[in-house]
Amino acid sequence: MTDDRKRLMGRLPKVGIRPAIDGRRKGVRESLETQTMNMAKAAAQLITENLKHPNGMPVECVIADTCIGGVAEAAAAADKFQQEGVGVSLTVTPCWCYGSETMDMDPLIPKAIWGFNGTERPGAVYLAAVLAAHNQKGLPAFGIYGRDVQDSGDTSVPTDVREKILLFVKAGLAVAEMRGKSYLSLGSVSMGIAGSLLHPWFYENYLGIRCESVDMNEFVRRLEEDIYDPKEFEHALKWTKENCKEGRDDNPPDKQFSREQKDKDWETVIKMTMIGRDLMVGNPQLNEIGFGEEALGHNAIMAGFQGQRQWTDHFPNGDFMEAILNSSFDWNGIREPFVFATENDGLNGVAMLFGHLLTDTAQIFADVRTFWSPQAVKRVTGQELKGKAEGGLIHLINSGSATLDGTGRQKQKGESVLKPYWEITEQEVKACLEATQWCPADLGYFRGGGYSSQFVTEGEMPVTMSRINLIKGLGPVLQIAEGYTVDLSKDVHKPLDERTNPTWPTTWFAPIITGKGAFTDVYSVMANWGANHGAISYGHIGHQLITLASMLRIPVNMHNVDHARIFRPSAWSAFGTMDTESADFRACQAYGPVYG
Numbered sequence: 140m141t142d143d144r145k146r147l148m149g150r151l152p153k154v155g156i157r158p159a160i161d162g163r164r165k166g167v168r169e170s171l172e173t174q175t176m177n178m179a180k181a182a183a184q185l186i187t188e189n190l191k192h193p194n195g196m197p198v199e200c201v202i203a204d205t206c207i208g209g210v211a212e213a214a215a216a217a218d219k220f221q222q223e224g225v226g227v228s229l230t231v232t233p234c235w236c237y238g239s240e241t242m243d244m245d246p247l248i249p250k251a252i253w254g255f256n257g258t259e260r261p262g263a264v265y266l267a268a269v270l271a272a273h274n275q276k277g278l279p280a281f282g283i284y285g286r287d288v289q290d291s292g293d294t295s296v297p298t299d300v301r302e303k304i305l306l307f308v309k310a311g312l313a314v315a316e317m318r319g320k321s322y323l324s325l326g327s328v329s330m331g332i333a334g335s336l337l338h339p340w341f342y343e344n345y346l347g348i349r350c351e352s353v354d355m356n357e358f359v360r361r362l363e364e365d366i367y368d369p370k371e372f373e374h375a376l377k378w379t380k381e382n383c384k385e386g387r388d389d390n391p392p393d394k395q396f397s398r399e400q401k402d403k404d405w406e407t408v409i410k411m412t413m414i415g416r417d418l419m420v421g422n423p424q425l426n427e428i429g430f431g432e433e434a435l436g437h438n439a440i441m442a443g444f445q446g447q448r449q450w451t452d453h454f455p456n457g458d459f460m461e462a463i464l465n466s467s468f469d470w471n472g473i474r475e476p477f478v479f480a481t482e483n484d485g486l487n488g489v490a491m492l493f494g495h496l497l498t499d500t501a502q503i504f505a506d507v508r509t510f511w512s513p514q515a516v517k518r519v520t521g522q523e524l525k526g527k528a529e530g531g532l533i534h535l536i537n538s539g540s541a542t543l544d545g546t547g548r549q550k551q552k553g554e555s556v557l558k559p560y561w562e563i564t565e566q567e568v569k570a571c572l573e574a575t576q577w578c579p580a581d582l583g584y585f586r587g588g589g590y591s592s593q594f595v596t597e598g599e600m601p602v603t604m605s606r607i608n609l610i611k612g613l614g615p616v617l618q619i620a621e622g623y624t625v626d627l628s629k630d631v632h633k634p635l636d637e638r639t640n641p642t643w644p645t646t647w648f649a650p651i652i653t654g655k656g657a658f659t660d661v662y663s664v665m666a667n668w669g670a671n672h673g674a675i676s677y678g679h680i681g682h683q684l685i686t687l688a689s690m691l692r693i694p695v696n697m698h699n700v701d702h703a704r705i706f707r708p709s710a711w712s713a714f715g716t717m718d719t720e721s722a723d724f725r726a727c728q729a730y731g732p733v734y735g
Contacts, residue, residue: 155202155223176206190312243278273710357414408456440492441492458539497683574594576594602675
């Protein structure tokens, strides 16, 4: 029996736990067997109790059948892990072991070693020795070592060790989740946007993702030949009429579509949503109506829709499709959000994918549209910015594709949050829908009509904006800006919003300023952002993104994450310890892409 939560082909990656031990018999190994295996069990328990896959299914751990004292047992563990579908490797030990004989040699699996900090046996000595072996062999590994000495009989996992294990494993699982999946390009390049120029070498070499491409004509074919589930369409139409409020039509009265055309557009955008999803992950119901090939989908972990202009000059836009797919719910109920990029900006889609795999939550896609200085706000509104916004704001706004989770109507202890879908309640779904209007599309932008979502993000939520850029001669780089969403009073929000497009969703973003480099002030953040789009994830997850990027050998060229939170493979320190940003570039260049 299959689990409905699992919609992509391939096994969910498991975490392999490798208990390494001193191989000397006749007293030494025997005295360590129980302690070493208990460390493995404690690590497995920590992981399974705290982490899930983004689809809500539990993370499974596989412990080697025996402690690993030498190369034979290392090979046996590797064989078991291969059979079990292990995608992440964690070695644990309280003692000295034979480093190069016991280490994990699989070059594709992210790996870490937890060396127990105790004085009875030299776990730290093994940790240093085996990390040196990893570094000499070009197999970067993360070193985990507790700050405080523990007694040999202490089976607890210290807080600092706990945090590093969970950080490493979640990022490692993200690497494994991507491998072998697809990016589905629906259409081609949108309005010359560089992020929608598909470069397969990046997706394949750095992420292990296959590039699939489908012409937007496929939407026309499926619309005209009714290649979608007709029963689901009737249910979706009824749900949409009951839950999706039509908003203001800002088009000139003589240019507005008739009621008949608007109703027809509603039907079209609902069908487009179903078709976009079916293209990504398939739909067994299509097989029932005679479309077996279409029923399979493209095993796409992410997708992007070109839309502008070849589609939107004639057909309804993709805003409804993108917003609903990116949300944690639709007419079929609460479910894992999809990762779906506007304007086929796959590079922003990758940042969205990173955020989703690390947080399990929906991601906001937005234009990094405007920097509003305190002086400009005062001039336009007569009001002064205060609190987190006092240094200025970045207006994040796009033509209606942002996830409805981004309304900020999901709550935890009275505060706005974005939740993993399995924590979202029906009342919160209703609140997100009630906070959203669907405005007839601006016909200057979208001649073919359609509907754009309109909402304002509520609450001062901690968020992280990120973006992947490709630089000729360098390759991919990741930029990160942690900050907060900001509530503005209506007398400030309205005049600012009206200057852009009041029928689109708005998130007001205040990045955390450090006074240095790209974070000298809010203007500097805007000036150094590498493209017109950004992916916004709930929480301050910059450290998680940095760990993941190091696994993928993608350097981070801009971030405001405190140094104490950064966790990279031990080899990175060999490339420099004072200027860690430059060291990151040198390390990534030296190792090169994992799959290259």
